Amino acid sequence: MLSRRLIPSTAALVAFEAAARHSSFTLAADELNLTQGAVSRQVAQLEAQLGVPLFQRVRQRVVPTLAGQFYAEQVRDILARLGQAGAQAIAFESGSGSLGLAILPSFGARWLIPRMPDFFARHRDISINFSTRVRPIDPRAEGLDAAIMSALPPVPDLIRQRFMGEELVPVAAPALIGPNGPPCPADLARLPLLLQETRLDSWTLWFEAQGLKRPPGQPALVFEQFLLVIRAAVAGLGCALVPRFLVREELASGELVILPGRASPAETSYYLVYPANRKTYRPLMVFRDWLMEQGREPGSLSPKTV
Structure with missing residues (x-):
């Protein structure tokens, strides 16, 4: 159990957080609709309770100490979570x-x-x-x-x-594969490949599943998102290996065709x-x-x- 001395009142924490954010008791008081003296007293009580100076007075300003900066960050997160918890409790009941x-x-x-x-x-x-x-x-x-x-x-x-x-399928634009129809799996080794950056080994694994080896130095383009991979495939920039459910529209419209090769559930x-x-x-x-x-x-x- 935490010592109750280390758990201040919510009012003191709210006053302290506002004062730390503004580096001013006056601005904190305006925000909270309190007097400057009330904010100052809340902060003083908090410092006394913790036994740690949270502000240093510099001319007309109050500047959080290092301990005050750290504590303000933690308090800000705690107050946000308290507010979120209250809203969710109300939502849960309703x-x-x-x-x-x-x-x-x-x-x-x-x-x-x-x-x-x-x-x-x-x-x-x-x-x-x-x-x-x-x-x-x-x-x-x-x-x-x-x-x-x-x-x-x-x-x-x-x-x-x-x-x-998901199931990964190799696809390409009809213009890329030519009038003679989809090439056999081995022919893909001569075509540019399109990759999604979190699955850079997907084509290597696909070639291995066909009993083939992806040639070193095969041209490839890497994209952050599958949507970009798909659009690049539609533009004829290369062959893409993508989840089937992501290219249903392009397959139905004929913008992409499925290439020969075994499609299997991905890991x-x-x-x-x-x-x-x-x-x-x-x-x-x-x-x-x-x-x-x-x-x-x-x-x-x-x-x-x-």
């Missing part, structure tokens, strides 16, 4: 609320967002704040409730719930990742259940929790 969710850009654009009208039709009381990330993140570090990612090693106190697998899967202490937050659990349902569509692999 059955409504918001969800902070990070998604992969290409996955979001091609798979998730087109399905969201169904979610909102069922749950009009829940709002979702979307942000995009290309690389794995820890939602806790970014103040988010959850993230959808395709790769993340096990992390303590983070739940990873797999909701969908990559899609996960909903969230902190263990969020597993009772209703908006997150409602979204999780809906996402698992969507992942059970034909062509998706069975979900599981890891």
